Amino acid sequence: MKKIEAIIKPFKLDDVKRALQDMNIEGMTVSEVKGFGRQKGHAELYRGAEYIVDFVPKVKIEIVVPEENAQPVVDALLGSARTGKIGDGKIFISTIDEAIRIRTGERGKEAL
Amino acid sequence: MKKIEAIIKPFKLDDVKRALQDMNIEGMTVSEVKGFGRQKGHAELYRGAEYIVDFVPKVKIEIVVPEENAQPVVDALLGSARTGKIGDGKIFISTIDEAIRIRTGERGKEAL
Amino acid sequence: MKKIEAIIKPFKLDDVKRALQDMNIEGMTVSEVKGFGRQKGHAELYRGAEYIVDFVPKVKIEIVVPEENAQPVVDALLGSARTGKIGDGKIFISTIDEAIRIRTGERGKEAL
Amino acid sequence: MKIRILALLLGFVLLPLSAYAEEGGIDKGDTAWILVSTALVMLMTPGLAFFYGGMVRRKNVLGTMMHSFFILCLISVQWVLWGYSLAFGPDIGGIVGGLDYLGLNGVGQEPNGTIPHLAFMMFQGMFAIITVALITGAFAERLKFSALLIFSLLWATIVYDPLCHWVWGGGWLGDLGALDFAGGTVVHISSGVSALVAAMVIGRRRGYPREPMPPHNLGYTLLGTALLWFGWFGFNAGSALAADGIAAVAFVATNTATAAAALVWIFVEWAHRGKPTLLGGASGAVAGLVAITPAAGFVGPVSSILIGAGAGVFCYIAVSILKPRLGYDDSLDVFGIHGVGGMWGAVATGLFASVGAQGLFFGNASQVGIQIVGVLATVVLATVATFVILKITDLITGLRVTEEEEVEGLDLSQHGESGYNL
Amino acid sequence: MKIRILALLLGFVLLPLSAYAEEGGIDKGDTAWILVSTALVMLMTPGLAFFYGGMVRRKNVLGTMMHSFFILCLISVQWVLWGYSLAFGPDIGGIVGGLDYLGLNGVGQEPNGTIPHLAFMMFQGMFAIITVALITGAFAERLKFSALLIFSLLWATIVYDPLCHWVWGGGWLGDLGALDFAGGTVVHISSGVSALVAAMVIGRRRGYPREPMPPHNLGYTLLGTALLWFGWFGFNAGSALAADGIAAVAFVATNTATAAAALVWIFVEWAHRGKPTLLGGASGAVAGLVAITPAAGFVGPVSSILIGAGAGVFCYIAVSILKPRLGYDDSLDVFGIHGVGGMWGAVATGLFASVGAQGLFFGNASQVGIQIVGVLATVVLATVATFVILKITDLITGLRVTEEEEVEGLDLSQHGESGYNL
Amino acid sequence: MKIRILALLLGFVLLPLSAYAEEGGIDKGDTAWILVSTALVMLMTPGLAFFYGGMVRRKNVLGTMMHSFFILCLISVQWVLWGYSLAFGPDIGGIVGGLDYLGLNGVGQEPNGTIPHLAFMMFQGMFAIITVALITGAFAERLKFSALLIFSLLWATIVYDPLCHWVWGGGWLGDLGALDFAGGTVVHISSGVSALVAAMVIGRRRGYPREPMPPHNLGYTLLGTALLWFGWFGFNAGSALAADGIAAVAFVATNTATAAAALVWIFVEWAHRGKPTLLGGASGAVAGLVAITPAAGFVGPVSSILIGAGAGVFCYIAVSILKPRLGYDDSLDVFGIHGVGGMWGAVATGLFASVGAQGLFFGNASQVGIQIVGVLATVVLATVATFVILKITDLITGLRVTEEEEVEGLDLSQHGESGYNL
Ligand SMILES: Nc1ncnc2c1ncn2[C@@H]1O[C@H](COP(=O)(O)OP(=O)(O)O)[C@@H](O)[C@H]1O
């Protein structure tokens, strides 16, 4: 099994979720993160002083899928998360040794 | 070493923590995430209109253990996080190449 | 490619970020987590009653780098995140199969 | 209220040997009450900042609150410089006040009724402020801040000041006998209708109505509701311009109608959607406050319950059924609550008035007609003028932020600040 | 307060040629003060919503705030329809008021003392509201909303209205000479004791006391404390029913006792647990406000410090030592603060009264006995009636949410809303 | 204000047959107004807790709020026990009041002017409280709580009480003819200058100015601003000590200057940094409130605009340009806003006074000189005494928390509590 981690722009979450649902991905886990990268942060003001916030809000999506589904998921992510502007984010793929569904104890693909 | 990631129901965190402590697991890292899966979200109201929130609050627990401890930890998780209802969550196991304790620079099992 | 995950003390984030920038690491993803480990939590008061909060606020930094950069990054982390007191945190290293930049579709090292 | 001012002035003229005369016409009890009422009405505008600020998305909380807060500052100065003069200066043809009071020239400690003229001026000023602020709910989450500045200044000057003159300043609508105890037409219909026009001219928020845009902090909204309710005692009971029995009538009507409207909204939503909500209660309370405003000093407690109940039902329907059908994006339902609630209140005043004036149910059928004339006149003025003002504003600065700024949120894009660093 | 009403009525009867008579018995200074006080007391109930709402867990913030807000709406209407009549209608056997004032029939602008009758009615109404709202802290985080509706309506009608009549409406307890300046028995003992009964009948929250249930937003709790303290000036000093020296006495006593109680709680917790806490300060302040309530117009500043200090100590002990020992789950310590603080205040009034009445330390030993009779009568009524009302409510709708709903939180399960989307 | 007190006392002496005499010298309208004003000023201190609490980092929110709240409690008691006596007891050499009023001995319901002496005492007490609380912004996020306790008690007793006596209690500065309507020198210059001394003695926060320390909750800061603005009507218009024309003058000046200062700050920041900010608006508003305080009852609306505008400009410069150059860490800009705003206001009073007193622009050149003497005297007293008090406090408990405690935050380290569990 593969774990696909995507760091995306927060306002794209809805589109991404819909794209994944459309291809019958039934599970994912999402968290709020702060990103640091080529996309610059922004300046904020505090009583006439300016300071730079260099972390940018991002959303991380984690999806564990059987190996054969990895490429389609990546394609769906690329299709739905892209705006073409700096900061669109990354996809990282790694290997998962085992998955277990807590409710039933099922293992492997059955657990997803 | 193995990393065990469990996505569980938030109100089970206390039970899970106790179960892990009981088997002398001394470290874990917890974060708040939102899950999407078979468990349906809920409807919320906004001035007479209904909308669906499909992300469900979940807690993610990450525990890195020597390989031989992986199965006992999984068993403890299964024992303590299960309610038997949809949405109990998943356990994912993956491989960690190296672990280092920042304070001492110790590596491997010593670092855990 | 390697993913380096570091769990550090929140107030060290700024130093760590600077150390990584100094070695031209251009991307990382940060999230707020709660840690449980040797470092004890603290007591809080509620109308004359005391209770223990055993989770400690921590920050998790994830950095994906080409394999050859892993050791320098670890060194930078060790140098910048250490206070020498219990609770300084851990570094976990794992393997990433593939990285993709969403904006361009670039893969591998190019994507980082 | 106009009636009362006249009565008070008359009283002053006819009773030169009364207790008032001993202190130069100023009654300290009345003055204490009006000063307090003025402070209470002032607090309503920050209250509105929280009421509105809690309902928007987190990224727009400061931008939304800034609207109310900035208008509090801007119109405070506008009113002193020229607004009060346009509204309450010597009448010019029933349409607008003269410029005699520019910069509050000649407005001092002398009595106006039984209170210092300056106190009357300031009490009225707080009404001007909140009326402009109310509109901002319509275009929350997408207006350029520079547009807000220009729009507010023009709207206060071109719509509010003359309309206030029409009803309370010696203008034609007051002369006609329209009853508006504390500002149903002047404040609520005018802002509600202008809000609808603004929502349509400016257009919907990006993503509306596909994406849900849930309130980010209902605690703020409840806080705002509480401050509005609290301040509205000054608004309505203060409009008696005296600490007397009429003030008590208005106070009781205000509290009772508000409570009834909140209850009814809660029950209707419970029946309709299966759950009673806090936001529903808060929305109903504001609807009730709006509807009782023109009637407050003219009705008894049972009529107040009926007026409140009507507000709960009508505003709920407007907000939850009509709005989605018609498809406009009045972000925070200014029209659905202030427009609809205000119209119902104006008509209801013509139906239920029984204290110091008579409505239809108390034998005076003609009052309803007069009330409807008042509503229509307000609707026409507000619609036309708001449309023109928006077009002018658009020419000068543009109305909307860019799409990118809208996605980023007004807090960062317009103000370079974040609501929370939690 | 009863004494003062009598005095004012007497004054009115005996001085037909005084300044009052010139304006039909209404004093505008007094009226201004009571209208403001009424608004202040109204604000206390939303204040309570924040005081309580900040202390619960995040998932129950709206459900908790909704209790206070809904009761504000519900009892506002109940009071107008029949509550005022039961409390202040013509006395029936010292037990309850007659139905003459149903729907406020006959309650109008005419003077009651030196203020319009409607103003007196509304001032009293705000007391009825907050008393019911206070109880909700006992069953926070687990009550069904439908149960709240029924419980509140029954409790207001069966417990509050008659009890209010006993003490202030011409009933037997007032006749006995019990001193209760602003509602120590009527408001605080009654709600505190009922809260204890409710906590025991409804049972503990799931996980209590094993799991810590820390306050989710102490800023809200401090806001609530501030609004309570602010509003309580209306509650206590307004209970003079005049803007006079007694009002000033009550105002000073209120502020002083509150401050002293907060200081003492802070110091006691500091000594006992090693740290001075904000929640301790807030809790102590409320305890002081409670304890000084019956005494406010009867005591000087130094007595106020002592009464406040006693409240700080006794309520701290009740909440932090007694409650865990006895094991009941009065979620937000209504009994520990209002019950215990109210009883101490009632007795302390009998000890320290020196202005317009005498207590034990000023030579009138019998007053303490009378005070204790008042406490006991209130305890008995509140205990029995609350128990019965809870049983009835249980039959009609059930009292508790299901376990699953409790885990999910009241915001979502009862109201379909979330407190925050941050 | 002193002038007014004299006038009122004179009036009382010379008109024994006037309406006042009929009620023993107490005017109920005035009393109602002062009681309300006292409640309003009380609310300012919790308002300050939110104003300050929103600006610090999350980990210090409770520690910061606790400063204001604790001082409210502490000085409430100190004032009653000995503070009032030091400030308003029989004059001793123009320097300090005698101990006759210890424990409020002899301070009762009898009239002081036209209000009960107790009401005057309490109104003044609220000023003492907020003055001490204002200082806490200077050392936010690093002071030991035990140091706060000692510092506050000493500062109130050694600085505030005598200074208040100098200006209002019959002391030398009032005799000199210094105009200070509601406390420009007594409250704002004294706290602002003491804050600067404290910031320098205690030293910078760890990480300042390298690390940005953005406000954690600007909603709280806006709430605080709203409560301060609202309460300041009591502060300034209440300082008329009567519900009369002067109160109305002060009310209008307060609102107008505040609005103007906020607008100017917003526009200056917009021009200087490219964006108008909410925190700027809030800061400007407070600067305006500060600057108009000494002038409120002496100036008309146009002068108020100018005074407000000056405050906006001068305080902006002090905070955003001067402070970083000089490098001290006055965390929440107490000196930049209260010190600088207060000095500008004191001088501006000497320039613009035209109602009941004359300033430079109205033909009385000497007033400016007197005002400057007042400023200098206050600066000297505040600087020297604050320095000494800090040294004493340091000896007793130490001033700063440890580095570890500072990193952890005051909420946990000093109070064992967390602001939020979201
Ligand atoms: N090497 C990396 N390791 C982990 N996360 C990264 C890395 N590089 C970038 N990111 C994440 O991806 C986000 C987007 O990267 P950025 O360089 O801004 O733009 P782009 O995605 O267009 O290359 C960052 O905000 C960060 O969260």
Ligand SMILES: Nc1ncnc2c1ncn2[C@@H]1O[C@H](COP(=O)(O)OP(=O)(O)O)[C@@H](O)[C@H]1O
């Ligand atoms: N394929 C997946 N990848 C990542 N996380 C998943 C995946 N499937 C489920 N999850 C996580 O597990 C949670 C529970 O899954 P769900 O399908 O609702 O019920 P169950 O655990 O009973 O199968 C989800 O809310 C989500 O956070």
Ligand SMILES: Nc1ncnc2c1ncn2[C@@H]1O[C@H](COP(=O)(O)OP(=O)(O)O)[C@@H](O)[C@H]1O
């Ligand atoms: N086995 C583990 N798996 C995952 N996270 C761990 C593990 N052990 C420790 N951690 C994380 O590292 C943090 C620091 O660990 P701790 O034992 O307190 O001190 P130290 O880092 O000095 O060994 C913990 O708070 C937790 O977040």
